[in-house]
Structure formats: structure tokens, C-alpha cells
Amino acid sequence: MGKMIPGLFSRFTRRKQLNSSESDSKLARCLNTVDLTLLGVGSTLGVGVYVLAGGVARDSAGPSVVLSFLIAGIASALSGLCYAEFGARVPKAGSAYIYSYVTVGELSAFVIGWNLILEYVIGTASVARAYSGYLDSLLNNTMKTTFREYMPMNAPFLADYPDWTAFSITLLLALVLSIGVQESTRFNNIFTVLNLAVVGFVIIAGVTHSDLNNWSLDVQPGSEKKLGSGGFFPFGLSGTLSGAATCFYGFVGFDAIATTGEETRNPQKSIPIAIVVSLLVVCLAYMGISSVLTLMLPYYLQDVDAPLPHVFREVGLPSAAWVVAVGALFGLSTSLLGAMFPLPRIVYAMANDGLLPRCLGSVHSYFKTPLLATLLAGLLSGLMALTFNLAQLVDMMSIGTLMAYTMVSLSVLLLRYRATDIGGDYTPLSTQDPYESEEELFPLRTSEKLVFTRREYMRQMLNLDKLSRPTPLSSYVATHSAIMFTILTIPFCLMPHMVNMEVWHAKLGMVFMSLKLISCVVVLCRQPSDTSSLSFKVPLVPVLPAVSILTNVFLTTKLSPETWVRFSVWLLVGILIYAFYGWRNSSEEYRMKGEVPPEERMEKEKPRSGSVLQ
Numbered sequence: 001m002g003k004m005i006p007g008l009f010s011r012f013t014r015r016k017q018l019n020s021s022e023s024d025s026k027l028a029r030c031l032n033t034v035d036l037t038l039l040g041v042g043s044t045l046g047v048g049v050y051v052l053a054g055g056v057a058r059d060s061a062g063p064s065v066v067l068s069f070l071i072a073g074i075a076s077a078l079s080g081l082c083y084a085e086f087g088a089r090v091p092k093a094g095s096a097y098i099y100s101y102v103t104v105g106e107l108s109a110f111v112i113g114w115n116l117i118l119e120y121v122i123g124t125a126s127v128a129r130a131y132s133g134y135l136d137s138l139l140n141n142t143m144k145t146t147f148r149e150y151m152p153m154n155a156p157f158l159a160d161y162p163d164w165t166a167f168s169i170t171l172l173l174a175l176v177l178s179i180g181v182q183e184s185t186r187f188n189n190i191f192t193v194l195n196l197a198v199v200g201f202v203i204i205a206g207v208t209h210s211d212l213n214n215w216s217l218d219v220q221p222g223s224e225k226k227l228g229s230g231g232f233f234p235f236g237l238s239g240t241l242s243g244a245a246t247c248f249y250g251f252v253g254f255d256a257i258a259t260t261g262e263e264t265r266n267p268q269k270s271i272p273i274a275i276v277v278s279l280l281v282v283c284l285a286y287m288g289i290s291s292v293l294t295l296m297l298p299y300y301l302q303d304v305d306a307p308l309p310h311v312f313r314e315v316g317l318p319s320a321a322w323v324v325a326v327g328a329l330f331g332l333s334t335s336l337l338g339a340m341f342p343l344p345r346i347v348y349a350m351a352n353d354g355l356l357p358r359c360l361g362s363v364h365s366y367f368k369t370p371l372l373a374t375l376l377a378g379l380l381s382g383l384m385a386l387t388f389n390l391a392q393l394v395d396m397m398s399i400g401t402l403m404a405y406t407m408v409s410l411s412v413l414l415l416r417y418r419a420t421d422i423g424g425d426y427t428p429l430s431t432q433d434p435y436e437s438e439e440e441l442f443p444l445r446t447s448e449k450l451v452f453t454r455r456e457y458m459r460q461m462l463n464l465d466k467l468s469r470p471t472p473l474s475s476y477v478a479t480h481s482a483i484m485f486t487i488l489t490i491p492f493c494l495m496p497h498m499v500n501m502e503v504w505h506a507k508l509g510m511v512f513m514s515l516k517l518i519s520c521v522v523v524l525c526r527q528p529s530d531t532s533s534l535s536f537k538v539p540l541v542p543v544l545p546a547v548s549i550l551t552n553v554f555l556t557t558k559l560s561p562e563t564w565v566r567f568s569v570w571l572l573v574g575i576l577i578y579a580f581y582g583w584r585n586s587s588e589e590y591r592m593k594g595e596v597p598p599e600e601r602m603e604k605e606k607p608r609s610g611s612v613l614q
Helices: 004-012 033-044 047-089 096-103 106-138 142-150 164-179 181-207 236-251 254-260 267-296 307-314 318-340 342-352 371-387 394-416 454-461 472-498 504-526 543-556 561-585 587-592 598-605
Strands: none
Touching (some): 033 181, 033 254, 047 394, 096 254, 096 342, 096 394, 106 342, 106 561, 164 181, 164 318, 318 342, 318 371, 342 371, 394 543, 454 472, 472 504, 504 543, 561 587
């Protein structure tokens, strides 16, 4: 037992070793910066524009929904900057999964990848269901009436009727994605441009019918509805912040860009630029839409389900309402593509590493796409859209997203202060054992290279020796501080929900926790950082990644207990898969035993003329 625990720990924390031979990709490199930017915009700018703004304005923030979107955009940008740095460091398919595998370890990477699968499956199914419902509303709910009459479902946790339209739409999109990434990207580009044109039309038309008095209305008390007090902040600053927590999920989707590392011509430059530009475009679009919504019509008269058509009809522009209706179909089409596009690439990356069955990592020789993974992802998403009542599952998508954001931000901190200057390619030292060398992010205290006294550790916490480059000791101290900061954010964010903050000892506890968090950041600030050259680096490290971690953890505490129960069930299934299959078939397990992983062995045995490498 004594030998088993260190062995298991070494497997859970072993990191994926990338080398120069992995710079080639079996996927077709055909995407440029414009393609990635439009993919990010299309993935994000959909349901949020046509649904989210009206509900947040009416029930949470009032006209200050504009600031809610700005705050949410800034919070998303913090995670986006961290994604951008990793896009420059690790140009591989897999997004946060591959980032955490390279920096933190295998078990954490599997959990993140498993959560991302959940996020994209539910995201695809929910958008398909929304698309079907919106299309059905234009047909006077004919499909809904027919399906409910002939195929009713009265089981708990299931929909009232099977949505065959959503199922068909999902399978059709899976086939489009299977044919080729370039073809599906053309589809996305066209519909995203049309969507942006409709957003521009809404903003211009809305400005001509705006009334600034709608931002300073006085609401009479005694109304049957909870309307707030009027003005720009009818629900106070807390309402604006609560609205920002909701609006944050309107920015989910830009991480689809990070899954294209093996299909982009110049990923080190294109991925960072696309993430930053797409977030900026989406934030401006959200702020513009929410501004004209609340200027055209008082916030308490907004429609929750279809705010834009409702507003235009109220101001006497029914023809504009039809333009918006068509634009909604464009927006939902790109959202659906953006939700499904990353899913097979996450499965492909995990299967390539052996954590899922390797057959899912096969690439079609003609289409150059992960065909089996794409079709399986489409079938799974289609079945969920067909049978499940997704209203109770939408929050589960948020958990996977926020955990991925947190892991990427933590990984930026870990890599920035690591001892070895690796640069952008992560080429391990061929003469060293990758599990014993100073390349490891989590070196064990028992290693001879890291035997140091308590006094040396304390001196390094403030860098009293004024080191200019990372050392094994400084990397060790920085790792402790970054992980400790992440762990402490959990009780810090939970305390306001668990105790009465009016009591003096509760306030004292918050002050104490705040000081501990600040001390972790101060220790990180004092450590020497990696000076390797990258096409993009997160500015103001460690402050920006630390704020990103705190924001993401805070938002997870806003989720319901039922959501955490359902998430725990999904996580338990994933852990069982890893326990009984993943770690034994991992490529790193083969390397740990001194054997060649199956994918590398097959690549060496394959005749050069038959290679599918680009």
C-alpha cells in the first residue's frame, strides 16, 4: 500500500509531454484569423442577443443591463486572455483539456475534458431545442401541437414531447461538420456576417426610436410586479451585479476558438487575435442591443422570450420585427454550429491520448475530420434534444465552463513561474526522465534536486536573494502560492452565503481570508517569472489570472444545489471511466513503462506515401 499511493499520485499528476514531432497534425490546417474570429463571434452571439437582454433588463438590472454586459464582458475577457496565451503556447486541439494536461496533470485534464463534453453536449442540445421552438413559433406552433398530440411523454425529467425537429437539425449539422471543417466554416462565416448585419440594423433602427427619458423613469410603489425604484439603477448596484452574473453566460462560446489548434494555419498568432477580437465585438454588440432595448421601451415592459420583435412591434415597426426574426435564425444557426464544433475535437484529443477509446480519435483520410467522434457527438446531442427537458440542465453547462476557465487561469500562473524555459513548443529534454526532471510542474519534496531548509523557503517567498530567473525552489514556492490561492477562493466566496455578515466575527473572518488571498498574490509577485518569447502573453500577471480565478469561483457559488447534484452524477461516471479504462490506456502510461504509445507506433509503421499528415 505504501508503494501504491505514490504510484497512483505520480499517474494522476503526470503531464503530457509534447515534442517537435507532434507539431504536424492529421487534421486539415485550413483556418485563418478571420475564420477563427467569426467562429468565436458566431458561437457567442446568438441566444444572448435575442433572449438574454430583455429578461435581465426586466427582472434584474433595468437600464443598467448595459453595465451588466460590460462587467460580464470584462470578466470573460480575463479568461479569454488566459486562453489566448495558451493558444500561443500549445497549438493543439483540445482547448482547456490539453492546457491542463500539459501543466497540471492527467487526472485534472480528464476531469476538465469530461466537463467540457458535458458543456458542449448540453449546449448543442439546448440551442437545437431553442432553434426548433423559434422556428415553430413562426409556424403558429404547428409542430409542437402535432408532436404533443401523437407522441406525448409524461415521464419526470423528460420533455412533454419528443422534438424530432431539434433531433433532425442536430444530425444535419453533424453531417455538415463531418464533411470538412472548411465547408462548415464557410457556412458559419456567411451566417455570422448576416447575424452581425441584423445586429447593426437593430442598433441603427433602435437609435432612431429611442427616448432618453426611459433611463430616468420614476416607478410608483404599490405595483403588482416587482419593478424596482426606476431610474438607471432600479434594482440598485446589487441588481446590476446580479445581472452581470447572468450576462456572463452570454459570453460562453469563445473557447471554441481554442479547440482549433490543429486546424489553424498559424495558431500561435491567429488564436490569441481571434479570441480578443471576438470578445470585443460580442461585448459591443451586447451593449448596443441592450441600450436600444431599454431606450425604446421602459425596462419593466420588456418581453422575456423575444424582446427584440416585441420592442419593434410596440414602437410601430412590425416590418423590422420580421427582419429581427430572420436574424434570430441566423444567430441561432451559428450558435448551434459553435456549440457542436468543439465537441468532437475534445473527444478526438482525449481519444488520441488514450483516455477514451482510441477509435474515436481516428481521422478520415479524405475529409480530414474526426468523423466517428463528430457523428457520435451529433447523435448524443440529438438524443438529448429529442427527449430531455433541458430547462433543468442548462446550469450544468455553466459548471463545466467555469471549471475550465478556472483551470486555464491557474495553468497560466503555474507556467509563468516554472523553472524551465520551454518557450512555445514544450520540447522535453530527451536525456532526462520526464517524470524525474526539473521539467515537472509539481516536483516532489523528496527529490534530491529540491532539498531545502525552511529558512530557504521563507526567504524565497519574498525573493530576498533577488533572483531574476526561475529556479526549482522559486517554482515550488510559486506553485504552492497559486494552488493555495485557488483553494482559498472557495471558502472566501462561500462565506457570505453561510454566515450573517452583519456579525462582527463574520466580518473579521472575511478580512482574514482577504488578507490570506492578498498574501498569496504578493508572494507570486515577488517570484521571478519565465521570460520566454511568445506571440501573446497575459498582461499584469499574476493579478489578472488571480482575479479571473476569483470571479469564476464566485459564479459557481451562484448555481443551485440541484445543479451540483446532477453535476456530481456526471462526474462520478467520468471518474469510473478513468479508473477502469483511462489511466491504463493513457499514452503517458506507455511512456512511463518505457513503451511506445499505440498512435506513435502506428505512425512509424505507416508507409510514408499513405500518410494523411498535411
